[in-house]
Amino acid sequence: MASLSLDPAAACQAFFVLVSAFILALQVTPKDIREAYLNYGARRSKDQATQQQAAPRQDGIRDMLIGLTEYGNVPHGWFLHFYIMSVSSSVFWAWQYLQQGTVMRSMAAAQARLEGPSMTLEQVYVAWAMMALQGSRRLYESLYVSKPGSSPMWSVFWIMGLGYYTAMNIAIWIEGSGAIIDSWDPIHTPTLNFLTPRIVGGLALYTFACWQQNACHRYLASLKKYTLPSEGAFAYIVCPHYTYECLLYVAIAIATAPQGGYANRTVLTGLLFVGTNLGATARNTKQWYGEKFGVDKVAGRWNMIPLVF
Numbered sequence: 001m002a003s004l005s006l007d008p009a010a011a012c013q014a015f016f017v018l019v020s021a022f023i024l025a026l027q028v029t030p031k032d033i034r035e036a037y038l039n040y041g042a043r044r045s046k047d048q049a050t051q052q053q054a055a056p057r058q059d060g061i062r063d064m065l066i067g068l069t070e071y072g073n074v075p076h077g078w079f080l081h082f083y084i085m086s087v088s089s090s091v092f093w094a095w096q097y098l099q100q101g102t103v104m105r106s107m108a109a110a111q112a113r114l115e116g117p118s119m120t121l122e123q124v125y126v127a128w129a130m131m132a133l134q135g136s137r138r139l140y141e142s143l144y145v146s147k148p149g150s151s152p153m154w155s156v157f158w159i160m161g162l163g164y165y166t167a168m169n170i171a172i173w174i175e176g177s178g179a180i181i182d183s184w185d186p187i188h189t190p191t192l193n194f195l196t197p198r199i200v201g202g203l204a205l206y207t208f209a210c211w212q213q214n215a216c217h218r219y220l221a222s223l224k225k226y227t228l229p230s231e232g233a234f235a236y237i238v239c240p241h242y243t244y245e246c247l248l249y250v251a252i253a254i255a256t257a258p259q260g261g262y263a264n265r266t267v268l269t270g271l272l273f274v275g276t277n278l279g280a281t282a283r284n285t286k287q288w289y290g291e292k293f294g295v296d297k298v299a300g301r302w303n304m305i306p307l308v309f
Helices: 008-026 031-038 046-054 060-068 076-099 102-112 121-144 155-174 177-183 197-222 240-255 265-293
Strands: 073-075 152-154
Touching: 008 102, 008 155, 008 265, 073 076, 073 155, 076 102, 076 121, 076 152, 076 155, 102 155, 102 177, 121 155, 121 177, 121 197, 121 240, 152 155, 155 177, 155 265, 197 240, 240 265
Parallel strands: none
Antiparallel strands: 073 152
16 A cells, blocks of 8 residues: 655645645635634734624624634734744754754655755755744844734634744755765765855845845834835835745745756745735735725735736
């Protein structure tokens, strides 16, 4: 009987695809259900949550679905935990690599048995550094730049976020399992070359996106509460900080492309989750801006991806 178990890369990909499908499925639900699940932060004030609880019930299934979001809510400020998880994962996998730890060794061996194209060791190093820097920067911004929020967020999305950062910190190195195992061989002395087109191109795009996203977060933090952002990229895109978030993972996918490929498939499926999740939030943000400041104020702006969405 054939084994139904997934290799580590396929397991990460399956997780990213499933949570993306869940978010996409919510997009075709009625507006009140969609908003109950997806709205958080300024878009889901305490008054809105109270109105949901007090609203008359008419449809049994719809009421049940909306009612689920009234339980297990956590503060929006718990976004901080995502970046704590990301940084902790970066530290854990670095320690596992340096100590030739059992967890990394067993996962790398399971992946290497497939004998597919592998990332180089320098790509593994670069991917780890990129993810560690991104997690550290976002943790710093959450602590010292962004304004903490107390409005509710459904705990399922909090759990999904923690799962995402756990899986992504595996995704960045798992397709380099062969190179990792070889580097542990005392006879094997790798010759590192960080000046390959993939790495240089990926780092250039990553640096640009990282710099621009930080500028966006600083600008948002400087605004008075519930002010319409309108300077810089915000004049053209509703959520440019989401645009740059996606570009960050595009950069990582390019820099970590295994030999013969243009991008890292596991990281790309992670990007699918990022794009789906942030795309849904950007769509709701534009609708909320239109309701609060006037549709004409945001009518000419793209949600997240210029010329596309």
